[in-house]
Amino acid sequence: MRSVSIIGAGCTKFGERWDDSLRDLVVETGIMALEDANVSGEEIDGLYVGNMSGGQFVSQEHIGALISDCAGLSRLHVPSTRVEAACASGGLALRQGVLAVASGYSDVVIAAGVEKMTDVTGGVAADALAAAADREWECFFGATFPALYAMIARLHIHRYGTTREQLAAVAVKNHQNGCNNPISQYQMEITIDDVLRSPLVADPLRVLDCSPITDGAAAVVLAPTEMARKFSDGPIRILAAAQASDTLALHDRRDITTLDATVSASRKAFDMSGIEVKDVDLAEVHDAFTIGEIVAIEDLGFVEKGEGGRAVIEGVTAIGGDIPVNTSGGLKACGHPVGATGIKQAYEMVLQLRGEAGKRQVEGAEVGLTHNVAGAAGRR
């Protein structure tokens, strides 16, 4: 199995991109990533794209070929594959790219993610996103994602004494970080009070507990580690890329305050990489809802189960804290263009591990972890 490194990365501005189509966003980020990697189109021999629902959002499937075509790679007949795993589509596109290089089937691979979500009106987006839950056993009875995460939050509060303020502290921190990230959708600080007074979505979650609807795209370029220095002065070695699944419906889970898939994937990633939790300098985790970040840092082992809320409000996960989490601003402040998020997390990690994250830089960062339903660990 060949070792794989990231040799370049790019990310569009996330937000409401009214003037740009799905293909515009992908071309924009693809060019950024190729320039960053010092790679020309002719050198690409594989392309993966994470996209949750081009069919429902912009009536376009076959996104792999579309993107290869838009990027001018069609004449080269580059193998182009779309990967879908709802909010983890980007993370899985990255992992498929890693497999393609690790297997020797490809050498230089682009792993991209994209979602164009603002071309539909509100109800359509909510319904499209609900297609990631169990349509027959959850959505049919009215449960959408805010409701499902609200149930997780309620039990976490009940069982561990997590407070409303602790949930809000996740959003406050991530907005702070997002203010220092030029790609983030929301460039504004918020207070705990702002979160608590924002409109209720699904009790106890309020608008400012939820990640928004966003357009955006991100891309990274992968190569075998042995070839990486040919392209890049600062390649980022991928120590492990692990993936796990769980029941689709929440009601079938052993315990809804733990995502067993996170526990399983992170265990595999740590085993593969030979590093331990304490070696990780920073992490990007999946905060589609504030409770999601609290559960994630517990399940990844950064804090004990039930201690997540306290850790956040005490600054453990702030930049400068023991384990900075979501320095990019997370899904909360960057926005959550579903298929792009997993790749944007990798993009943030590339900047951090290169020491190029500006005001949000974590000093001396050497090992990072990204968590996009499945987990992945990277080291420069």
Place this chain on the structure above:
Amino acid sequence: MRSVSIIGAGCTKFGERWDDSLRDLVVETGIMALEDANVSGEEIDGLYVGNMSGGQFVSQEHIGALISDCAGLSRLHVPSTRVEAACASGGLALRQGVLAVASGYSDVVIAAGVEKMTDVTGGVAADALAAAADREWECFFGATFPALYAMIARLHIHRYGTTREQLAAVAVKNHQNGCNNPISQYQMEITIDDVLRSPLVADPLRVLDCSPITDGAAAVVLAPTEMARKFSDGPIRILAAAQASDTLALHDRRDITTLDATVSASRKAFDMSGIEVKDVDLAEVHDAFTIGEIVAIEDLGFVEKGEGGRAVIEGVTAIGGDIPVNTSGGLKACGHPVGATGIKQAYEMVLQLRGEAGKRQVEGAEVGLTHNVAGAAGRR
């Protein structure tokens, strides 16, 4: 790079499966494949599923996790990934499974494909399928797939003298073969006259030139070749799995009577495998429309460009001919549950190479090739 073999295969009955949901179909075929492979669920450490448009057909995305869940694999947290490439979703799911095993990331992988298409009414299905074409530059102006393939047929007729009867002969042969395949949707012979008198869809293509709307699922189980004999007495070695892309829109192509992606992928597959066209004993090719089979056998190198129509009507591609094509009945007679087709092609090849294809058996078959937009070559 590890060599990969197919150790088991299963396929549901294709057709209008009113009583079965997407998940029912997948579970049915998954059990068939696991039993055929003598593998238990605990041994599976990767799952790929090809599905074009669960979002548009049954309002369900996140099909990888869904299938892992339905199959009872969720407790094992098996990495489960959906792959989408329109009509080639199944073929790419198979190739991703091959990469996962070849890379060493997984040992025993299920590659499945599924589509549940009959839960929507006519117009919705046509529009969902049109999402595989270029929405902005083709569908917006009314071009759906029959129209696009009709243009290919028109130029092929004009340039090479291909006749209406030769197109019809593809459907006649595939229906003949389908009559001997218990999974095929249409168990009836048709004549050239039947095709010529069937309703016009997009001149010159008629209803009986087109593959139908179909529900169905298929699955194969993959393992490293060195482990394959542990499970199966008749493992099928995959010599190569190659993939290529082209422009999404037909009007951007160099020449619409050739699919350059087929030429590119088959060249790669032959290079990887070390075999030549003349070594191939039979092929399953992508006959979504009759003209598609004619173009495919030319682009794969079985006959000269322009000779495809003549070859079919002269029986070169019949069982017993020089190069039997679509012994399963193809997409035309089996039906075309989009995401399942690529895996069904592999299923047919497994039966043929094992000598278990009954009345449609190709005597002495040792090397087969399947073509599902991209191309793959298999040998026992």
